[in-house]
Structure formats: structure tokens, C-alpha cells
Amino acid sequence: MKRKISSIGLNVFLLVLGLVTVYPFIWMLSSSFKQNKEIMALEQHLLPQQFIIENYINMNAHFNFIRFFGNSLLITLVTTVLVLYTSTICGFVLSKYKFKGRDLLFGFVLSTMMIPWCVTIIPKYSMIQAFGWMDSYAALIIPAAFSGFGIFMMKQHIASIPDEIIEAARIDGANEFYIFHKIIFPMAKNGISSIAIFQFLWAWEDYLWPYLVINSQEKQLLAVGLKMFNGQYSTDYGALFAATTISIIPVLIIYLFFQKRFIAGIAASAVKG
Amino acid sequence: MMKRRAAALTLAVSMAAGLWGCGGGGSASTAETAPEVEVPTEPFGDTIKYDPSVPINDGKDITVELWEWGSDELFQQIIDGYTAMHPNVTIKLVNNPWEDYWTKLPLALDGQNGPAIFNVHNSYHENMINYMAPLEIPLEDLEADFTGVEAHVIDGNVYYIDYGMMTGSVYYNKEMWEAAGLTDADIPKTWDEMREVAKKLTIRDGDRLIQAGLNFNDDFHQNYLLGLNYQLGENLFLEDGRTPNVTSDAMKQIMQMLVDMYQVDGIGSADFGEKSSDSFGQGQSAMVIQWGHYYNTLNTTWTDIDFGVFEIPTFDGEPYAYNRYNGESTFGINKNAPADQQAVAQDFVKYFLANDDAQIAFNLAMSTFPAKKSLADNPEIMANPSLSVLAEHIDHYIWPGPMPSTMETSLKKAGEDIFYNGVDIDTALNAAQQEIIRDMQSSTFTSVEDLYKYAQ
Numbered sequence: 238m239k240r241k242i243s244s245i246g247l248n249v250f251l252l253v254l255g256l257v258t259v260y261p262f263i264w265m266l267s268s269s270f271k272q273n274k275e276i277m278a279l280e281q282h283l284l285p286q287q288f289i290i291e292n293y294i295n296m297n298a299h300f301n302f303i304r305f306f307g308n309s310l311l312i313t314l315v316t317t318v319l320v321l322y323t324s325t326i327c328g329f330v331l332s333k334y335k336f337k338g339r340d341l342l343f344g345f346v347l348s349t350m351m352i353p354w355c356v357t358i359i360p361k362y363s364m365i366q367a368f369g370w371m372d373s374y375a376a377l378i379i380p381a382a383f384s385g386f387g388i389f390m391m392k393q394h395i396a397s398i399p400d401e402i403i404e405a406a407r408i409d410g411a412n413e414f415y416i417f418h419k420i421i422f423p424m425a426k427n428g429i430s431s432i433a434i435f436q437f438l439w440a441w442e443d444y445l446w447p448y449l450v451i452n453s454q455e456k457q458l459l460a461v462g463l464k465m466f467n468g469q470y471s472t473d474y475g476a477l478f479a480a481t482t483i484s485i486i487p488v489l490i491i492y493l494f495f496q497k498r499f500i501a502g503i504a505a506s507a508v509k510g
Numbered sequence: 511m512m513k514r515r516a517a518a519l520t521l522a523v524s525m526a527a528g529l530w531g532c533g534g535g536g537s538a539s540t541a542e543t544a545p546e547v548e549v550p551t552e553p554f555g556d557t558i559k560y561d562p563s564v565p566i567n568d569g570k571d572i573t574v575e576l577w578e579w580g581s582d583e584l585f586q587q588i589i590d591g592y593t594a595m596h597p598n599v600t601i602k603l604v605n606n607p608w609e610d611y612w613t614k615l616p617l618a619l620d621g622q623n624g625p626a627i628f629n630v631h632n633s634y635h636e637n638m639i640n641y642m643a644p645l646e647i648p649l650e651d652l653e654a655d656f657t658g659v660e661a662h663v664i665d666g667n668v669y670y671i672d673y674g675m676m677t678g679s680v681y682y683n684k685e686m687w688e689a690a691g692l693t694d695a696d697i698p699k700t701w702d703e704m705r706e707v708a709k710k711l712t713i714r715d716g717d718r719l720i721q722a723g724l725n726f727n728d729d730f731h732q733n734y735l736l737g738l739n740y741q742l743g744e745n746l747f748l749e750d751g752r753t754p755n756v757t758s759d760a761m762k763q764i765m766q767m768l769v770d771m772y773q774v775d776g777i778g779s780a781d782f783g784e785k786s787s788d789s790f791g792q793g794q795s796a797m798v799i800q801w802g803h804y805y806n807t808l809n810t811t812w813t814d815i816d817f818g819v820f821e822i823p824t825f826d827g828e829p830y831a832y833n834r835y836n837g838e839s840t841f842g843i844n845k846n847a848p849a850d851q852q853a854v855a856q857d858f859v860k861y862f863l864a865n866d867d868a869q870i871a872f873n874l875a876m877s878t879f880p881a882k883k884s885l886a887d888n889p890e891i892m893a894n895p896s897l898s899v900l901a902e903h904i905d906h907y908i909w910p911g912p913m914p915s916t917m918e919t920s921l922k923k924a925g926e927d928i929f930y931n932g933v934d935i936d937t938a939l940n941a942a943q944q945e946i947i948r949d950m951q952s953s954t955f956t957s958v959e960d961l962y963k964y965a966q
Contacts, residue, residue: 452604461607465580
């Protein structure tokens, strides 16, 4: 009986927590169908008093939404795939190979996570200028191709794969690349899913770096576009909410696909050392 | 499970596709309805003349970038007008978010790849001026056509001027005005009259405020403290142009008036309507003083409000100056850009200054009073009530120069201390004075109040 009551209590608590978390999204979705004057009205209603779809139709008035959305999707997918591959291969090497300086190298990787981005952004900007990568996707993709967090997570995750499996493969004549691609990669899919979600989200919502290095409107990303709704004197909230609603669709899809493995991956990476 | 995922994916993709369709349509229709550009063949302009027959870059193809924030269509219009005369020139418009524009622009101007032309706001003067090339238009020509040029002269050079002047006016809710039995004859000319009108517009239910006659919450520093001092003959800075003058008797009198308006007259409250601009739009407050941009906000966001505008009242009807104004600036030219790009930029700025249509369009878009003298009584400008109310006394407004933001933030803090924390006026203004002096130590700002036409 006691257990049942505590279980109900926990569920009610989680339900309330869930509602608190989800409410801003519902409010944003609902407000995307309101006029600005209703969004800013003194008397607030969750549902639109006057339902309009103009915010969606007029999204392009501020910037080329479709183009920015497509650009963001491309950059996010490319960097996510690259990070997944580089993180897994680096994690594999750091976890399963014993060589001199391995721990030092791993420490160096970890240290990259500890330096605030605002310290590195100016030197990074200068480097990109010196390389001639300004206003090109190389400036977005190449610096993002390696992730300290991804390497750390995958090293932890791959450590949970028994060495015996790798030894057995070697005895059967598998080379190291075969072992990585055919054994380690499939066995690390929970960890990969976790990194995929994190990386996708980070790349999708990244604003300042793409804004600084990309000038051409036709190459610009959606996170930058969303800021265009904030004017010098006012903000077009309706259009901003409409655009933001559309912009979270890819993130939702990724989460839908990877959620089970994501949780398993996070749990596994957390306990293995 | 797979079926559920597939269904979710299909739904999401179809939603996105549908919405892309909506957006795409919008884009296409914009292109279809683009107006034809009239190409002038004869020189035009007042003293600054633009001759469209002079070839640019010897007729050779050239591309330059123009960076701006927020007003794509407006900028594209002037670009289209220019490139129609000079088809060998391509001007790539780069739109930016307002806030981070000021982070990105200095970084870009510092390198080789910055834009040749960029939009300027004088509040970022100190960050930008070292990257700017002086205008090649003779100073006398600029002064002949535009007001306020002298205040922009640095060592004999002008890097940008104002195309428009923005300042504060009183916006009132016409329905509330009528409901209070007021007519056009009641438009106040003095602050005493203003307070009486505001009392009539105030509605209370017992002690509870239902409708504020006047609301100045959140922006009293901008719209009262940094402007009404001129009505009382006091500048914001002392004679050296660097020492703030916020502990003057004039400033204390203005602050006391604001306190009395809320605490003695009861025409509003510091706890009623967090932001005066929103409160007016929400139909909570009958009058607010706002700067020109508010006219556009009312017409785009608060479309249900039937509003009128009148000139800011004065203390005695004969002020030293009516208020402070701030300029909307002409474009900057990147001194680090290649010489051929800089030449195009110089020519483009000249075209902008000589072109009355562009001047009118920019001023109407920003609700600024034209700095171009020949447009002071232009019918299109006069049709905008937020500008027509300024026309009569526009030469009685002062620009103190690109003041450091500490003037605003410190006075806002002082006012909030008075209204919310019970600090007395002298103590709050003294604290603001000290804070401004401290903050301005690293600033090169010097006031140009002494250049006011009627300076004493």
C-alpha cells in the first residue's frame, strides 16, 4: 500500500514537472496562430481568440525561411555524421589501444571541453579568416568535425565492449578497420544515438558562430534567421513563434528515432570507466 | 514501433513541406510584384548633385556588400535604383540581427573581407569610427543640404551624417480622450495643462487604478530625464562637454515632477503597466511620451488603438529647446575595403543623399524628421502625424552627440531607486552622476550641445 502511494505521488510529481516543461512549447505553438497584439495583450489566453495562419504564410517576409531551413539541415546532418564517426573512432582508439601518452591525449581532449567558447571564438575567427574560409561551409563543418564531449562519451561507452570480442575477431583474421566498422560501430549504437541527439541539437541551435562566419544570405542558417525577428525597436513575435515551431520539427524527429537508445547510451556511458 | 515512427516521420515531413509551400509562395509573389525602377538620366539633387551619366568603376563589373539590419525592402529599393543606373555594379545586401550586428561588424571591418558599405547607428560611434573612411562630398555642400552636419565634423572630415531626426512626442488614445470629454482644444501646451488633462483621463475604482492618465514606466529616463532639461535651459553636460550635469536643479525639478505626477496627482503608478509603450497599446494608459519609432509600432502591433499625436509640452511655452533628438545615420564606408569598392561606396552615399525619394522613404520608414532641409515641408512627410507635430519647432531640438549608454542606464537606475526603493532624489541623482563619471573615463565622447543653433 505504501509503495503504491509513493508510486502515485511520484507519477503526479512527474506529471506536474512534465506539464511545466511542455507548457512553454504549447504556449509558443498556440501563439504562433495569434496576432502580435493578442500575444502582447494584457489579458492572456492559451488558445488564440482570433485564429490566424498569416504568421506561417508570411515567415518569408523576414528572410528566406526555406533556404535557411535547408541550409541548417544540411550543415547539421553533415556535422552530426562527422562527429559520430570521429568520436567513435577516437573513442575506440583511446579505449581499446594501449600506447604511450594515451591518458595524456585523453586529458587533452577533456581539456577542450573545459575552455569556455568565448575564449576561443576570436582566435578561431582569426584562423578561419587566415585560411580563407570566411563565408564558406568549411568554416562551420571543419572546426565542428571533432567533439571533445563525443570522444569522451564514446570512449566510456566502448570501454563496456569486452576485449575478448575484439581479440576473437583478430584471431579470425579481421583487420583493425574491419573490427571498428563491423564490430565496434554496431555494438556502440546506443552511445552513438546519444551523441547523435546531442550533436544534432547543438548544431541545429548554434547561432553565434554561423552568424559570424557566414555573410551570404543564401548560405545563412535558421538559428540566425530566427534572430531576424528581433528588430531594433520591436519583435514580430507571431512570425518568430511560427518559425520556431517549424524549426523544432527536425529535432523532434531525431529524438523520436533515437530516444530509447539515447537513454540506454547515456546510462551506459555514465557507469563504465 | 517502426510503423509509428514512419507515421510520425511522414506527418512531420508533410507538415514541413506544406509550410515550405506557404513560404515559397510568399517569396515568389514578392518577386512578381517588384515595381519597375525609374532610371534618371539628368543630374538631380539640391547642392549635392548626383549625375547618373558618370560611369562607375570605368564601366567594369564590380560587386560590393552592404550590411544593414532589419529593413531589407527599404535598402533593396535604393540598391535597385542605383544599380538600374549602373548595371555593372552589384550591391549584395546582407541583413543582420540588430543586436549581434555590432559584434560581427567590427570583426569584419578589421579584416580584409568587411563590407564596403554598412549601416550605422550613432550609439556605436566609438566602435565604428576608426573603421570608417571620410565622405568625399565637400563639407559646405553637406551643410547646405542637411541640418546638424557640424556636429559630425571630426578634424575637418565627416564620416556620416543624419538623414533623419528622431525625438519624443505625446501619443494619446482618442477614444479615452473623447470619453473623458476632452476635445482638440484641450491639447496641452504646458506641463501644468498636461497634468490636468492626465487627471481627467485617469480612472480609479476606489484606490485601484483602472486607467492611467499618463504612463512613463520603464522609459522615463529616455523620454523625460534626458531631454526636458533643455526646456529649463540646462545641458546634459557641463561646459567641458565631458562632465555630466545630472545633479542640476533642472534635473531635480523634472524628477520631482515625475514623482508628483504619480504620488500627488495619482495619474499613474510605478506598479501599473510595466512598460509604458505596451501599456498604451494594451489600452491601459491614455497618454505616453514615445519617440518616433512608436508610430510604426502602433501601426503594426497595436492596430486596434485609435491614437493621436501632439508635441511635447513645455514648462513656460518658450523653452531653450523642446527636447533632445537622436539622428538616424547615413551609411558608413569601410576604409579597409579595396579602393575600387570604396569609390562605389562613396558614389552610393552621394546618390542616397541627393535622392529625395530615398530620403523620404527612409524617414517615413523610421518615423524620423528629414535632416534634408528641402524636405522639411514635404507633403508625404507632413502626412505622418508623428512628424508633422515636430515641423514647427524642429530647429529647437538638441543633439548632445553619441552619448555613452551609461547616461541612460544610470538615470534609469536613479529613477527606479526613487520610485521603488524610496531613495530621495538628491541621493539618487548624485549616485547617477558618480556612476556616469566613472563609466565615461574610458570614453572619448565630448558633447556637441554647444553647436545647438540657439546655444546660449
